[in-house]
Amino acid sequence: MRVLYVVLRQTCRNMLHSWKSQCMTLLTVSLSVLIFSFFFLIYSNALHIGEKLGDDLRLIVYLEEEAAPPLQEEYRHKILKFDQVDRIEFVSSQQAYKRFEQMLGENTDVLTGVPVDFLPPSIEVYPVRTLDSLSRITRFSDYLQTLPGVLKVQYGKEWIDRFYAFIQLMRVIIILSGALLIMTTTFMVAHTIRLTLVSRQQELELLRLVGATNNYIRTPFLFEGALQGCIGASCGIGALLLLFNWITLRFAGPETISHMPFIFFDWPIVCAIIGIATLLCTLGSISAIRRFLHL
Amino acid sequence: MSQTPTTPSTIIDLIKISKTYHPDIQALADISLHVCQGEIIFLTGASGAGKTTLRRLISRIEKPTKGMIEVAGLDLAKLPRNKIHLLRRKVGTAYQDFKLLSDRTVADNIAIAMEVMYRPSSYIEHRTRTLLDQLDLVKKYSTRAGDLSRGEQQRVAIARAVANNPEIVLADEPTGNLDAETTARVMALFHQLNRQGTTLLIATHDRTLFEGTSHRVIELRFGKIRSAANESPENSDELIGELEEDLISQESEQ
Numbered sequence: 315m316r317v318l319y320v321v322l323r324q325t326c327r328n329m330l331h332s333w334k335s336q337c338m339t340l341l342t343v344s345l346s347v348l349i350f351s352f353f354f355l356i357y358s359n360a361l362h363i364g365e366k367l368g369d370d371l372r373l374i375v376y377l378e379e380e381a382a383p384p385l386q387e388e389y390r391h392k393i394l395k396f397d398q399v400d401r402i403e404f405v406s407s408q409q410a411y412k413r414f415e416q417m418l419g420e421n422t423d424v425l426t427g428v429p430v431d432f433l434p435p436s437i438e439v440y441p442v443r444t445l446d447s448l449s450r451i452t453r454f455s456d457y458l459q460t461l462p463g464v465l466k467v468q469y470g471k472e473w474i475d476r477f478y479a480f481i482q483l484m485r486v487i488i489i490l491s492g493a494l495l496i497m498t499t500t501f502m503v504a505h506t507i508r509l510t511l512v513s514r515q516q517e518l519e520l521l522r523l524v525g526a527t528n529n530y531i532r533t534p535f536l537f538e539g540a541l542q543g544c545i546g547a548s549c550g551i552g553a554l555l556l557l558f559n560w561i562t563l564r565f566a567g568p569e570t571i572s573h574m575p576f577i578f579f580d581w582p583i584v585c586a587i588i589g590i591a592t593l594l595c596t597l598g599s600i601s602a603i604r605r606f607l608h609l
Numbered sequence: 610m611s612q613t614p615t616t617p618s619t620i621i622d623l624i625k626i627s628k629t630y631h632p633d634i635q636a637l638a639d640i641s642l643h644v645c646q647g648e649i650i651f652l653t654g655a656s657g658a659g660k661t662t663l664r665r666l667i668s669r670i671e672k673p674t675k676g677m678i679e680v681a682g683l684d685l686a687k688l689p690r691n692k693i694h695l696l697r698r699k700v701g702t703a704y705q706d707f708k709l710l711s712d713r714t715v716a717d718n719i720a721i722a723m724e725v726m727y728r729p730s731s732y733i734e735h736r737t738r739t740l741l742d743q744l745d746l747v748k749k750y751s752t753r754a755g756d757l758s759r760g761e762q763q764r765v766a767i768a769r770a771v772a773n774n775p776e777i778v779l780a781d782e783p784t785g786n787l788d789a790e791t792t793a794r795v796m797a798l799f800h801q802l803n804r805q806g807t808t809l810l811i812a813t814h815d816r817t818l819f820e821g822t823s824h825r826v827i828e829l830r831f832g833k834i835r836s837a838a839n840e841s842p843e844n845s846d847e848l849i850g851e852l853e854e855d856l857i858s859q860e861s862e863q
Contacts, residue, residue, distance in 0.1 A: 316727050517721075520708055523668070524769070525697035526725035609690070 324534035325541065332510050336542070339506045343546025344553065346498040347591050350491040351554050351579070354587075357484040359576055364477055371474070373451070375437040375458050376465040380406055389437060389461065396457050397450060400440040407431035434465060496594055499546075503539045503598030504605075510535070511606045518607070528609045535607070539599025540592050547591030551584055619679075620646040620777060620808050621667060626676035628662050628832075636662040637832040640676070644810065646776075649803055651819035652812040654829035660812035661705065663829070664779045667810070668700050669693055681776050698726060701775035705782045707766040711755030715746065715765050718754050722772045740768040743798050745791065759786040767795055777808045784815055792818070 329336050381389060386404050393402060405413075410433035415422050439458065441451060451474055458467045511518070521531050558578050579587070621644035628637040637659045644650055652660050665671045666678060669685050678685040681699040688696060701722070709718050716737050723733045741747040744764040749757060754765060763786045770778055778799070784792040796818065799809055811818065819826045828835040 316729065320724060320727055516708075517710055520710065520721065521725060522693070523670075523697060523702065523708065524722040524725055525694045525773075527694045528691050530725055 321530075321533045321537060324530075325537040328510050328514070328534055328538050329541070332506065332513060335506045335509050339502045339542050340546045340549065342498050342502045343542060343591060343595065344549040346491075346495040347547045347550025347587065348553050350488070350495045351551060351587055352557070353484060353487045353491050355554065355558065355579065357481070357488055358579070358583075360477075360481060360484060362577065364481070371441065371451075371470065373439040373441065373455055373458060373467055373469045375439060375461070375467050376434045377436060378434070378463045378465055380435045381437075381463070385463075392461055393437075393439060393458070397454055398442050400442050402440070403438040405436045405438060407433050407435050410434070410436065495591070499543060499591060499594040500598035500601065503542050503595040504602040506542070507535050507539060507599050507602035508606050510538070511602065522609065531609060532603055532607065535603050536596060536599050539595045539597075539602075542599075543592035543595025544588060546595070547588040550591075551579075551587060618645045619643050620648075620681055621810070622677075622679040623663075623666075624677045626663075626666065626673045626678060628659075628666060628671065629674045635832050637666070637673070640832075640834060642827070642834070644808060646808055647803065647806050649799070649809045649811070649822075649824040651822070651824060651826045652810060652829065653814065653816070653819070653826060654835070656814075658829040659832040660829055661781060662832075664702065664781055664810070664812060667777075667779060668702055669696055694725075698773065699776045701770035701773060701778045703763075703767045703770040703778070703780040703783050705785070707762045709754040709762055709765055709769075711753065713754060714751050715741065715749045715754055715757070716751065718765055719769045719772050722769050726773060736772060737768075740772060740798075743801075744768055744794055760788070760791060763787060764791065764795065767798070771798065771802055771807075774802070774805065775807065777810065778802060780809065780811045780813075782813055783811060784813065784818065 381404060389404075390402055393399060408430055411425075411430050414433065415425060418424065439454075441454065451469065452471070455467045455469055455471075458464060518531055555578060558576075562576060621642065623640055623642040626637055626640040626642075627635070629635050640659075640663070652663065654660055662671070666673055666685075667680055669680075669688060672686070680696060683696050683699075685696070710721070713721075716734075719737045719740060720733045723736060728736075738747060738750065741750060744767065746761060746764055746768070749761060749765075754762060757765065763783065767780065767783055770780065780799070783799075784795055787795060792815075799811070803809055813819070
């Protein structure tokens with residue numbers, strides 16, 4: 315306990331001694347975490363929305379003629395050979411007619427005189443609702459088109475393509491903001507600790523002369539880096555939460571937004587972001603100590 | 610690391626020590642010195658004679674070019690860098706240039722030596738006040754070290770050196786900036802520590818400190834021991850007896 319108390323007091327002294335650069339570092343770490351977590355929040359919500367929209371996602375494979383049970387098995391086998399699917403449903407011409415009739419409701423009289431088998435039989439393929447399956451859906455569609463007896467394959471191509479492009483863009487932004495986070499945290503913390511080391515050179519030399527262990531001298535700087543990471547990341551996440559609440563309150567009215575299931579990060583993700591930022595800052599601190607603290 | 614002293618009573622053992630600085634400046638040449646526990650040794654000599662170099666070698670700030678040094682049972686040649694604190698905790702040093710943190714208070718400057726040993730705050734405060742009282746600096750407890758006179762700074766440096774009750778105290782010109790009365794106070798503190806068993810190695814130009822004393826006086830000249838007056842008594846009890854007499858006479862003079 316005594317050791318921890320002494321080390322923490324030394325850390326506080328270090329931080330107070332160079333409070334201006336400490337504030338700058340905290341601000342930089344906070345902003346980096348805010349930028350990264352902002353895009354990550356958009357990405358995770360987009361995935362969530364994608365899953366919801368994917369509930370209605372299906373590929374409709376129109377067939378030239380009704381598939382007999384052996385042929386159905388063959389189709390099933392070939393489809394499963396290409397990709398995992400949630401389920402496969404075979405719809406006969408009569409079933410398609412009935413559905414269409416139900417859809418028309420009171421206007422069924424428009425079907426008067428139309429043969430019951432005027433709609434082609436089809437296979438409804440429901441892909442597994444993951445982002446990977448979404449990204450492969452075009453290739454899946456192309457593959458289904460090559461199956462024997464297939465007239466046409468239909469799916470919500472346009473929105474899937476747009477959605478997939480958006481997700482790809484978000485991935486790039488997250489990678490870039492993640493790189494920014496890594497660079498700023500490690501560089502800024504390393505820089506601040508280097509400044510502290512230089513400004514306290516005389517004291518560090520004295521500590522060695524009066525019998526301080528290497529750990530006694532080093533540990534406060536490690537704590538300093540870790541504290542900068544932890545406080546900075548907490549501020550960044552706090553700012554994101556405020557922004558999130560503001561956005562959800564501000565845009566609560568419009569129907570499009572209110573139907574979107576926007577959610578904030580779960581606690582484990584919040585803890586992981588703070589933990590990673592703390593770790594990065596500690597690494598920055600270690601690199602500064604290794605380069606500039608010669609014991 | 611377990612190392613044993615050369616003999617039970619030897620606390621500093623220098624065997625044929627030489628120190629040469631780049632390019633070819635010989636600071637010390639073939640110095641051999643054995644210091645017994647509880648001794649007071651005055652090291653004298655002109656500037657550049659090698660007093661400070663000797664002090665730096667004993668506290669492992671530098672390594673000798675040749676020879677072997679054992680201090681408080683530690684062979685300094687075999688002492689790794691990450692274990693130097695073991696030596697420094699046994700050797701308190703009052704530096705000629707004080708090495709005080711000018712932006713910190715007097716109390717902070719003294720406390721720093723005890724903080725590295727994780728002493729409790731209450732002990733640190735009590736010990737600091739006691740030392741400042743002995744050195745007539747108690748009123749300066751919260752004064753910034755940078756605002757003190759040189760004589761006061763010197764006393765703070767001495768207080769820091771002795772704060773941990775080290776086995777050995779190395780004092781480099783400890784009374785160089787002090788008046789007679791303050792010099793007597795510093796010497797009284799040194800003798801009090803010596804009475805408790807501390808070995809003192811005092812480098813000084815001030816002949817009044819050792820004139821008429823029974824302690825060993827070693828004169829360095831051009832990096833060599835020129836003369837050694839009052840050779841070390843063989844019997845340590847005899848030595849302690851002499852030291853006690855010294856202290857009593859000092860205190861009665863005050």
